[in-house]
Amino acid sequence: xxxxxxxxxxxxxxxGEEVLEVDGATIGAVIAELERRFPxxxxxxxxxxxxxxxxxxxxxxxIYEKVGPTTDIHFIAPITGG
Amino acid sequence: xxxxxARPTYKYVGTRPIRHDGLDKVTGKxxxxxxxxxTGQLRAAITRSPHAHARIVSIDTSAxxxxxxxxxxxxxxxxxxxxxxxxxxxxxxxxxxRDEVLYNGHAVAAVAAxxxxxARAAAAAVKVEYEELxxxxxxxxxxxxxxxxxxxxxxxxxxxxxxxxxxxxxxxFERGDVEAGFAAADVxxxxxxxxxPVHQGYIEPHACVADCGQDGKASxxxxxxxxxxxxxxxxxxxxxxxxxxxxxxxxxxxGFGGKTTIYLEPIAVRLSQKAGRxxxxxxxxxxxxxxxxxxxxxxxxxxxxxxxxxxxxTLAGTMYYSNGSTKGFxxxxxxxxxxxxxxxxxxxxxxxxxxxxxxxAAYRAPSAPQAAFAxxxxxxxxxxxxxxxxxxxxxxxxxxxxxxxxxxMPHPKIGFIETLEAIKSSDHYNSPVPEGAGRGxxxxxxxxxxxxxxxxxxxxxxxxxxxxxxxPDIGGSRASMALMAAEELGLDVHRIxxxxxxxxxxxxxxxxxxSRATFATGMAVVNACRELIEKMKERAAVIRGVDxxxxxxxxxxxxxxxxxxxxxxxxxxxxITAQAKMTGGPLTATASLNAAGAGPSFAAHLADVKVDExxxxxxxxxxxxxxxxxxxxxxxxxEGQMQGGSAQGIGWALNxxxxxxxxxxxxNASFLDYRMPVASDLPMIETIIVEVPNPSHPYxxxxxxxxxxxxxxxxxxxxxxxATGVRMTDLPMSPPNVLKKINEK
Amino acid sequence: xxxxxxxHCTVNGDEVDFLADDATSLLDALRxxxxxxGAKEGCATGDCGACSILVDGAVNCACLMFAAEAExxxxxTVEGIADGDHLHPxxxxxxxxxxxxxxxxxxxxxxxxxxxxxHNPNPTEAEIRYALAGNLCRCxxxxxxxxxxxxxxxxxxxxxx
Numbered sequence: 004x005x006x007x008x009x010x011x012x013x014x015x016x017x018x019g020e021e022v023l024e025v026d027g028a029t030i031g032a033v034i035a036e037l038e039r040r041f042p043x044x045x046x047x048x049x050x051x052x053x054x055x056x057x058x059x060x061x062x063x064x065x066i067y068e069k070v071g072p073t074t075d076i077h078f079i080a081p082i083t084g085g
Numbered sequence: 086x087x088x089x090x091a092r093p094t095y096k097y098v099g100t101r102p103i104r105h106d107g108l109d110k111v112t113g114k115x116x117x118x119x120x121x122x123x124t125g126q127l128r129a130a131i132t133r134s135p136h137a138h139a140r141i142v143s144i145d146t147s148a149x150x151x152x153x154x155x156x157x158x159x160x161x162x163x164x165x166x167x168x169x170x171x172x173x174x175x176x177x178x179x180x181x182x183r184d185e186v187l188y189n190g191h192a193v194a195a196v197a198a199x200x201x202x203x204a205r206a207a208a209a210a211v212k213v214e215y216e217e218l219x220x221x222x223x224x225x226x227x228x229x230x231x232x233x234x235x236x237x238x239x240x241x242x243x244x245x246x247x248x249x250x251x252x253x254x255x256x257x258f259e260r261g262d263v264e265a266g267f268a269a270a271d272v273x274x275x276x277x278x279x280x281x282p283v284h285q286g287y288i289e290p291h292a293c294v295a296d297c298g299q300d301g302k303a304s305x306x307x308x309x310x311x312x313x314x315x316x317x318x319x320x321x322x323x324x325x326x327x328x329x330x331x332x333x334x335x336x337x338x339x340g341f342g343g344k345t346t347i348y349l350e351p352i353a354v355r356l357s358q359k360a361g362r363x364x365x366x367x368x369x370x371x372x373x374x375x376x377x378x379x380x381x382x383x384x385x386x387x388x389x390x391x392x393x394x395x396x397x398x399t400l401a402g403t404m405y406y407s408n409g410s411t412k413g414f415x416x417x418x419x420x421x422x423x424x425x426x427x428x429x430x431x432x433x434x435x436x437x438x439x440x441x442x443x444x445x446a447a448y449r450a451p452s453a454p455q456a457a458f459a460x461x462x463x464x465x466x467x468x469x470x471x472x473x474x475x476x477x478x479x480x481x482x483x484x485x486x487x488x489x490x491x492x493x494m495p496h497p498k499i500g501f502i503e504t505l506e507a508i509k510s511s512d513h514y515n516s517p518v519p520e521g522a523g524r525g526x527x528x529x530x531x532x533x534x535x536x537x538x539x540x541x542x543x544x545x546x547x548x549x550x551x552x553x554x555x556x557p558d559i560g561g562s563r564a565s566m567a568l569m570a571a572e573e574l575g576l577d578v579h580r581i582x583x584x585x586x587x588x589x590x591x592x593x594x595x596x597x598x599x600s601r602a603t604f605a606t607g608m609a610v611v612n613a614c615r616e617l618i619e620k621m622k623e624r625a626a627v628i629r630g631v632d633x634x635x636x637x638x639x640x641x642x643x644x645x646x647x648x649x650x651x652x653x654x655x656x657x658x659x660x661i662t663a664q665a666k667m668t669g670g671p672l673t674a675t676a677s678l679n680a681a682g683a684g685p686s687f688a689a690h691l692a693d694v695k696v697d698e699x700x701x702x703x704x705x706x707x708x709x710x711x712x713x714x715x716x717x718x719x720x721x722x723x724e725g726q727m728q729g730g731s732a733q734g735i736g737w738a739l740n741x742x743x744x745x746x747x748x749x750x751x752x753n754a755s756f757l758d759y760r761m762p763v764a765s766d767l768p769m770i771e772t773i774i775v776e777v778p779n780p781s782h783p784y785x786x787x788x789x790x791x792x793x794x795x796x797x798x799x800x801x802x803x804x805x806x807x808a809t810g811v812r813m814t815d816l817p818m819s820p821p822n823v824l825k826k827i828n829e830k
Numbered sequence: 831x832x833x834x835x836x837x838h839c840t841v842n843g844d845e846v847d848f849l850a851d852d853a854t855s856l857l858d859a860l861r862x863x864x865x866x867x868g869a870k871e872g873c874a875t876g877d878c879g880a881c882s883i884l885v886d887g888a889v890n891c892a893c894l895m896f897a898a899e900a901e902x903x904x905x906x907t908v909e910g911i912a913d914g915d916h917l918h919p920x921x922x923x924x925x926x927x928x929x930x931x932x933x934x935x936x937x938x939x940x941x942x943x944x945x946x947x948x949h950n951p952n953p954t955e956a957e958i959r960y961a962l963a964g965n966l967c968r969c970x971x972x973x974x975x976x977x978x979x980x981x982x983x984x985x986x987x988x989x990x991x
Binding site for chain 2: 008010011012043046047050052055058059060061062063064065075077079080081082083084085
């Protein structure tokens with residue numbers, strides 16, 4: 004379980020809900036649970052997002068990163084660099 | 086001058102040794118991609134589209150093939166079809182057009198011949214029949230109702246949409262209540278800003294040499310920001326397995342983001358394969374400008390509200406960014422870079438567009454300078470309207486650890502306040518504004534990234550070391566790797582040789598971008614050194630006949646502690662490597678990681694400018710930059726990044742622009758007409774390195790490459806406003822554009 | 831068959847002979863015929879200065895000269911400015927002052943700076959900036975380059991006293 008924060012254009016899948024408690028022991032499991040609850044949201048969080056947990060930006064593809072019940076997860080637009 | 090938080094005392098980190106690759110670069114020995122020549126090498130040239138948008142009806146290469154010296158010709162038909170959902174699709178099509186040309190300058194065919202002159206003559210003789218299609222040349226044309234499609238393969242990113250669209254991405258960021266925020270604001274400022282495409286302007290044109298053998302394997306020597314990415318992208322575009330390609334990094338003559346993408350390598354490999362000979366393919370400057378890299382054009386409408394006591398309460402707006410001829414998410418990163426002030430109420434719409442100009446590429450803190458132009462100009466106007474000092478207003482609203490960025494994610498530990506204070510206490514800020522000049526101030530921010538890196542550290546027989554990484558060195562990173570290894574091992578930095586190895590000699594490493602090399606690859610180097618120290622402690626225990634837990638690593642030597650210390654002198658690295666053979670063999674360690682915890686870097690710039698009100702010419706009298714480096718591993722190259730980023734931002738602000746004619750042909754595709762800053766255009770650029778260490782890195786590194794380009798545009802716009810009373814909202818702020826605004830006053 | 835011209839000149843102190851097509855630039859001849867790749871092609875139109883060389887002591891863009899124009903002249907490239915195993919003070923100071931980043935413009939900058947100091951041992955900052963205005967550098971913002979030329983001038987003047 005973790006606390007997921009969604010940015011505005013992801014909230015259309017959740018009926019406007021911004022902060023959700025979501026079951027799952029890893030980032031990947033949390034995304035799978037979000038997809039189960041809000042069909043269509045999952046792919047947007049895997050292909051088009053960077054992930055931060057408790058304010059720390061994770062590298063792309065960190066689906067096995069473990070999360071705890073008080074972990075804050077932010078799904079944000081992809082970050083690259085020049 | 087360095088503004089330093091209390092931190093551990095380092096012996097090597099923070100010093101300024103001569104860089105290891107420097108000698109070859111001052112003597113002309115350094116080998117850049119175009120400097121390589123192979124026995125039997127052919128030269129190649131590319132046929133490019135004269136149209137901004139057209140369907141390729143047919144390509145006839147027979148005349149070209151019959152010309153003297155020609156050994157091979159390729160077109161899009163020589164490459165596999167790639168599904169539009171495939172991540173490599175856009176880059177593959179950008180390398181060589183398939184059904185449509187998408188911008189003027191798009192590659193359609195390529196020729197390899199004995200000499201360059203023969204290759205160019207034959208490339209000009211490739212007959213392409215085009216059916217011209219309507220061309221979209223601006224953001225406004227792309228978003229117009231009923232606009233024709235710029236690129237029929239473009240879908241709006243991350244939406245699951247399957248219909249083609251001129252919208253590359255659509256994003257929205259919200260918090261608080263914007264309507265209530267503006268209703269309660271005492272001051273509201275609102276403007277529309279536009280910027281045009283600009284080029285990264287690296288002095289080295291893209292170049293590579295490819296040698297494909299009859300066994301179907303290819304070696305590539307290329308100038309890039311990431312040779313592992315060159316390998317994987319070339320393999321994907323050719324439909325090959327990765328093991329068929331080896332990429333050796335040449336020295337890279339500047340990248341700034343523009344060499345994170347590839348243009349030439351698949352073509353060179355295919356030509357080499359067909360001809361059975363090595364092929365060198367290098368762009369001309371005109372090709373570089375017409376067919377690579379620009380940073381996106383933008384159009385940003387923004388509105389900011391504040392209270393009378395200087396609280397910035399509300400920000401709302403719409404940001405359009407062009408991606409050129411393919412999809413991309415430049416608008417999303419632009420909106421995300423709005424992250425410097427708390428703004429309890431925020432609503433940003435970020436819309437990416439597609440048009441028939443060159444496919445845009447990353448350029449140093451991608452998309453952030455355009456957004457900062459808008460935000461920092463309006464914040465300056467609010468300070469002006471409230472009669473507040475521009476630094477005080479920012480100090481009052483600056484984000485600190487835990488405050489949200491535009492998309493809600495809280496900032497980690499950052500040094501924005503410290504960076505603002507550094508300018509506030511600078512000599513420049515505390516000196517009077519010169520007579521007749523105007524002073525401008527602005528700030529900038531970039532996230533930085535981590536990602537995958539590998540490093541191997543080998544200890545040699547005599548106690549010297551080799552540090553091997555996979556990160557192309559675009560600004561002195563080899564010296565930084567050696568400094569971190571020196572600090573870890575307690576070994577003199579010039580007894581360490583840092584090298585960048587080819588794709589078969591070091592573990593996978595992501596592109597050098599996002600200021601990640603010193604951060605992430607540096608961490609891999611540190612981890613490998615720490616593993617080596619553990620191994621050396623074990624060897625020292627064997628040599629001294631003690632238990633390993635009685636061995637400590639102190640000051641570059643294994644020190645025996647406790648009762649056994651009596652009579653046992655410390656063992657230096659050289660002592661240990663001399664006995665490596667007798668204690669278990671060579672001492673080497675490899676570390677790989679996918680780094681989390683990249684540290685954002687903030688910068689604040691201050692400029693004094695004079696504006697000639699008769700010509701519109703802007704002259705910079707004094708320029709100061711402060712930036713949070715976390716920890717400056719090699720301060721001279723940190724300053725170099727800050728100064729170089731500033732100069733690029735100054736060029737973007739004052740002069741640089743792509744000028745297209747009505748058909749979409751670039752009219753200024755040369756360094757004469759695409760006017761980058763020269764030495765006589767600039768003053769000295771004073772630097773203040775701020776050091777608020779990044780807790781996620783063993784030495785506190787944040788990465789410094791990106792942020793320096795973000796503040797210059799609004800800094801100069803604000804300085805021009807102070808000098809003339811005119812608010813510049815369209816780039817570049819070149820003499821004709823400044824003069825026009827002054828005359829409208 | 832394209833006719834080629836025989837060219838005889840001095841490059842970095844050595845007499846050399848090579849053949850060149852009428853259309854071949856001196857830059858291409860140096861790089862491809864003589865193997866001296868220190869001078870770089872950044873633009874081939876004389877706008878970036880990466881190919882700066884000295885012709886009888888004066889700065890020229892090698893890309894703007896035909897190879898045949900080198901006939902009888904003394905050419906100096908970046909490969910020729912060190913004295914044996916002693917770097918030219920400009921080279922040494924560029925290393926010490928971190929006056930280079932990627933290094934692609936460095937050969938041309940060093941050649942132009944040498945020509946300046948050969949003719950004007952005590953240049954002002956403005957004179958240095960104008961002397962190097964034909965050498966584009968995209969990495970450094972020129973700051974450390976200007977400082978390095980100033981420092982090299984001090985060292986050269988000290989040595990000549």
